[in-house]
Amino acid sequence: MTDLFVFGTLRDSELRQLVAGCDLHGEPGELPGHGVWRAETGDYPVLGPGEGAVGLLLRDIPEDALARLSFYQQGVDHITDTVEVTVNGARQSAMVYLPATLVQPADEAWDLAKWTARRGAMTRRAATEAMTYFGKMSGAQLRTRMNTIRYRAEASLRAVATKPHLSWHDPSLDRRDINVVRAATPYVNYFAVGEYDLTHTRFDGSTSGQMNRGGFLMGDAVTVLPYDPVRDRVLLVEQFRFGIFLRGDPVPWSLEPVAGRIDPGETPDQAARRETEEEAGLTLHRLIKLAGHYPSPAAVTEYLYSFIGLCDLPDLTQGEGGLDTEHEDIRTHIMGFDDLLALADRGEIENTPLLFSIFWLFRERGRPTPFA
Numbered sequence: 001m002t003d004l005f006v007f008g009t010l011r012d013s014e015l016r017q018l019v020a021g022c023d024l025h026g027e028p029g030e031l032p033g034h035g036v037w038r039a040e041t042g043d044y045p046v047l048g049p050g051e052g053a054v055g056l057l058l059r060d061i062p063e064d065a066l067a068r069l070s071f072y073q074q075g076v077d078h079i080t081d082t083v084e085v086t087v088n089g090a091r092q093s094a095m096v097y098l099p100a101t102l103v104q105p106a107d108e109a110w111d112l113a114k115w116t117a118r119r120g121a122m123t124r125r126a127a128t129e130a131m132t133y134f135g136k137m138s139g140a141q142l143r144t145r146m147n148t149i150r151y152r153a154e155a156s157l158r159a160v161a162t163k164p165h166l167s168w169h170d171p172s173l174d175r176r177d178i179n180v181v182r183a184a185t186p187y188v189n190y191f192a193v194g195e196y197d198l199t200h201t202r203f204d205g206s207t208s209g210q211m212n213r214g215g216f217l218m219g220d221a222v223t224v225l226p227y228d229p230v231r232d233r234v235l236l237v238e239q240f241r242f243g244i245f246l247r248g249d250p251v252p253w254s255l256e257p258v259a260g261r262i263d264p265g266e267t268p269d270q271a272a273r274r275e276t277e278e279e280a281g282l283t284l285h286r287l288i289k290l291a292g293h294y295p296s297p298a299a300v301t302e303y304l305y306s307f308i309g310l311c312d313l314p315d316l317t318q319g320e321g322g323l324d325t326e327h328e329d330i331r332t333h334i335m336g337f338d339d340l341l342a343l344a345d346r347g348e349i350e351n352t353p354l355l356f357s358i359f360w361l362f363r364e365r366g367r368p369t370p371f372a
């Protein structure tokens with residue numbers, strides 16, 4: 001059996017139990033000559049110089065629990081090392097997980113309580129999904145999927161936290177009326193596929209027959225239609241879209257609003273402003289939220305937050321945008337709103353969020369001082 005010193009997120013007992021598959025209780029310990037600092041690149045802990053890194057020493061970890069911990073830590077890009085820790089005044093050797101690549105600490109101590117409030121729920125939700133792949137893939141394979149797992153985890157939490165009151169729905173029916181007979185995830189990569197056998201309560205109170213359903217598991221995203229109310233112009237982006245290609249469309253390029261996923265830790269508003277800067281090089285004056293909506297609820301979990309972004313568009317020119325790291329090759333188009341309406345009338349707009357945004361803007365721009 002192995003002794004393990006944890007100084008970061010695994011000090012959270014709920015996360016530790018989720019990952020290890022059992023209760024692992026520890027003794028308070030310290031790693032002399034080190035401190036636990038917030039990483040420069042994100043809200044996670046790294047070691048740096050200090051008076052003593054406080055943590056827990058987990059003694060005699062069972063082999064199966066250690067295998068689970070190592071799988072998860074490889075998935076979050078950590079490797080093992082050996083350190084000398086102090087417990088009750090005595091020095092002792094223990095294993096420790098450290099980032100696989102050198103990460104510079106920020107000038108801020110990492111605080112477990114603050115992390116728990118900001119990121120704890122998402123991390124636990126992500127770990128719950130990640131550990132379902134233990135024994136089915138390697139830690140290295142998990143590492144390539146962890147970011148999208150975090151997207152899905154945060155989307156799931158956001159679904160609960162931001163659910164509006166539905167005046168048309170019978171409140172006696174909710175998730176507790178769904179009986180899952182079997183659940184599987186036959187594909188996990190950039191997206192995941194969930195396949196379920198289930199029944200649900202019917203409107204008359206009876207139980208449906210057992211059905212088999214599959215769907216794409218995705219994160220939440222934003223769409224933004226940049227609009228200049230003074231010049232009555234919009235900006236659109238054009239880019240290759242794999243879904244259109246996969247359908248067999250002879251022109252797999254799409255004319256769209258700015259769009260992108262909401263990064264873990266972001267709000268929809270923050271994601272909308274960031275994506276507009278990345279894809280169009282625009283700084284927005286103001287965001288107007290249109291609606292949150294499911295574009296294809298029968299089989300896709302993606303939830304969109306759609307916005308109009310008020311901005312200045314002084315030149316009727318084409319431009320370029322996108323991030324090379326995300327293989328984005330984007331052409332931007334600026335045009336008058338009447339020209340955009342003409343495209344829609346001719347059936348040349350095939351993107352649902354763009355059509356939705358066009359119709360909303362058509363209604364609002366005809367009202368007195370709609371954007372005052």
